[in-house]
Amino acid sequence: MTGPATLARERVLESHSRTVETVLRCADAVAETWGDDWTTDPAAVAGPLRAGLESAGAWTRLPDVLADAVRATGESLSAPPVAAPPYVTATSRGPVLRATLADGRLVVLLQTFEVERTRGTRPRYRRGPTTPADAVRATFK
Template sequence: MTDGTTPLSATLDEAERVLREKHDRLLTVVGQCADAVAAEWDGDSVADRDRVVPPFAHALDGSGALSRLPRALADAVTATGRPMPAPPVAAPPYVVVTAEGVVLRATTGEERLVILLRTFDVAADESARYVRTGDVSVEIEVR
């Protein structure tokens, strides 16, 4: 734990460790939800964001993962040694389902911890196309 004087960026590895170790099953379910969404596409990608976000949010909700994501966020924040001013909920601004995955956000003092559980990428070609990444990567930053 930190005393709040250590920069938040110095504790990101601990936050990621907690997510991977304590919430590994949740990360697996998030990946399974993304797989189910991609399985409905006609090919290996889609250009329509509405074929990604609403079905992904629906799958996360139906699997119970959506309701478990706030606990994962709270545990990641706790791992940084900082308190959360309020318990997170499975809705913005704490949990947001996007075309790239799930974004978890928490404000800790003057900094914001942002965690992306990336499940989809945007292909860099002439048109924006969404593709399944094949796994769930955990990307954490401070803003």
């Protein structure tokens, strides 16, 4: 039997690849502003990504991506998700879509950045996965 995380991930890839591709293009634009392959400035990551997603019209589509991912699991949400926490948030790794379901919590990460942590130094943010198949991550706990 296929688990909820796998079902959700497959649905996002099958039905929302254009939105994921827009997210990846927005992340490319953010990373191009850094002047290097990485940045240690957290303000140069999540905020600009969200702004880019809003400008591209993708931010308002993310609640629909989440709702569809939940439907793929056979579950339903108690209320329609909105483009704000706790459902949708921009993080230093990329947009995170969250849904609390009857048996657990579904989290879909559209990973656009990687965070490197080395003891005694500030985290480094790098551009991460560049294809939808690599970027879409889902967990269910």
